[in-house]
Amino acid sequence: MIRVPDEVLAAMFAFCFTGWCVAWRVAKRGNATPSAFSVATMASQLTGVIFLTVLIVASVNNYHQNRADQFIAYIPAKSNSSETIRPYHPPAPICPDYFRWIHEDLWPWKNIGITEDMIEKGKNRANFRLVVLNGTAYVESYRKSFQTRDKFTIWGILQLLQKFPDRIPDLDLIFYCHDFPQIKVIDYVSRNLSNLSSWIPPPIFGYNSDEDSLDIVFPDWSFWGWAEINIKPWNILLNELVQGNKKTSWYKREPYAYWKGNTRMSPVRSYLMKCNPAADGSADWNVRVFDQDWIREIEKDFPQSNLADQCNYRYKIYVEGVSWSVSKKYILACDSSALLIHSKYHDFFSRGLIPMQHYYPVKEDFTCDSINSTVSFGNSHQQEAREIGREGSSFVEKELNIDRVYDYMFHLLNEYSKLLRFKPKVPEKAVEISSDSMANNETGLVKKFMMDSKLLANQLEPLTEQQFLGICNRQQSSQQAEDAL
Numbered sequence: 001m002i003r004v005p006d007e008v009l010a011a012m013f014a015f016c017f018t019g020w021c022v023a024w025r026v027a028k029r030g031n032a033t034p035s036a037f038s039v040a041t042m043a044s045q046l047t048g049v050i051f052l053t054v055l056i057v058a059s060v061n062n063y064h065q066n067r068a069d070q071f072i073a074y075i076p077a078k079s080n081s082s083e084t085i086r087p088y089h090p091p092a093p094i095c096p097d098y099f100r101w102i103h104e105d106l107w108p109w110k111n112i113g114i115t116e117d118m119i120e121k122g123k124n125r126a127n128f129r130l131v132v133l134n135g136t137a138y139v140e141s142y143r144k145s146f147q148t149r150d151k152f153t154i155w156g157i158l159q160l161l162q163k164f165p166d167r168i169p170d171l172d173l174i175f176y177c178h179d180f181p182q183i184k185v186i187d188y189v190s191r192n193l194s195n196l197s198s199w200i201p202p203p204i205f206g207y208n209s210d211e212d213s214l215d216i217v218f219p220d221w222s223f224w225g226w227a228e229i230n231i232k233p234w235n236i237l238l239n240e241l242v243q244g245n246k247k248t249s250w251y252k253r254e255p256y257a258y259w260k261g262n263t264r265m266s267p268v269r270s271y272l273m274k275c276n277p278a279a280d281g282s283a284d285w286n287v288r289v290f291d292q293d294w295i296r297e298i299e300k301d302f303p304q305s306n307l308a309d310q311c312n313y314r315y316k317i318y319v320e321g322v323s324w325s326v327s328k329k330y331i332l333a334c335d336s337s338a339l340l341i342h343s344k345y346h347d348f349f350s351r352g353l354i355p356m357q358h359y360y361p362v363k364e365d366f367t368c369d370s371i372n373s374t375v376s377f378g379n380s381h382q383q384e385a386r387e388i389g390r391e392g393s394s395f396v397e398k399e400l401n402i403d404r405v406y407d408y409m410f411h412l413l414n415e416y417s418k419l420l421r422f423k424p425k426v427p428e429k430a431v432e433i434s435s436d437s438m439a440n441n442e443t444g445l446v447k448k449f450m451m452d453s454k455l456l457a458n459q460l461e462p463l464t465e466q467q468f469l470g471i472c473n474r475q476q477s478s479q480q481a482e483d484a485l
Ligand SMILES: *[C@@H]1O[C@H](CO)[C@@H](O)[C@H](O)[C@H]1NC(C)=O
Pocket: 079, 080
């Protein structure tokens, strides 16, 4: 916003007003020559327009000034007293609504707690065990995970320990790094109703779950980077996406539904390919989907997979891969209206998404026609469709930025630790692990992404009580959620 000083505005007022009066009087005078008359009329109209413009600029100016004054009012005026000026701390933001699912995910252990024995029973399914003692992490690796999922997950937890020093309680947890949820309700409930003491499921952390499973969902590795396919850490990528969105407004984007990815991951994805326009031009469902050849991308150094370049369509489709897909956040962040094809699996945040507010829902057994009708509807109701795109992006920007992700981890691990009925100790085969020891062992893109998502030294000061309050307040949020039930 350009600031126009009040003196300049006042002078312009005076000038315009005088000019307008003079011109108006000349125009009114009956004996003026016709040409003088029309010049005077034009001049009076022109000065009138300038006058109005100045008036509008002045009021906008004034509005912004008031807003600025309100803001400044929080900062105490400088005074001569020895009292130091206290910095202004905004009140703790209320946690995103999806944080209430932390309770839901932990309900099986709510009354009975978590024993060491339960964790031991889940070991055979887990990739690693992580123990936190006095803020130090120890990891015992059970089996190698696919790619670097385990490394980046552990890396994320190490950053959390640095972000909230002395605030992460002692912990003992097991983590599963692959796609399908592990703990089926049916294995633990129906078969064992006759023996209630044996039905308790092992608590196991993973990236996704579904209605039939009891896995505890945790942010996936890609928030700290997916080195194998060059997907940058979320703290950087989200910014790039937000900046990229400014390049092309929703209205100027291609009026089609776009998807690009590995089509071999699921039958739904290969069906989606059929919705591309017919080769002979006889049919067009307003869908443009592309197969991502990751092998070629990796060989050629990723020429065609930059996510920030994939926001040129008004609509973007989300479709599950093997189970859930990490792509949902990238798709929602595009400022395009998202069409989410029904997913069986959920990650930690998607339970906060509301259909028709953040996205258009698409049935699991969709047809190309059903996508076409959503897109055609959107193109004939552009404002509403654009609004859905905006809401989806704003969810990601505000409720799923990396700080909120750390907040989620913080609250989840704190709630989890309250359930532990034993004092965690370092497992025999575990090794102490720190950001430095971990990053020093890495090279190439893995190391680069670790460095890019490492919390900076100036964020590593112990938190003051005020900063601690800056962690979003889940108490409030879950209370509200309960009130709403
Ligand atoms: C602050 O203190 C200085 C020196 O003691 C004095 O000259 C000045 O007037 C004071 N200002 C106010 C706002 O009290």
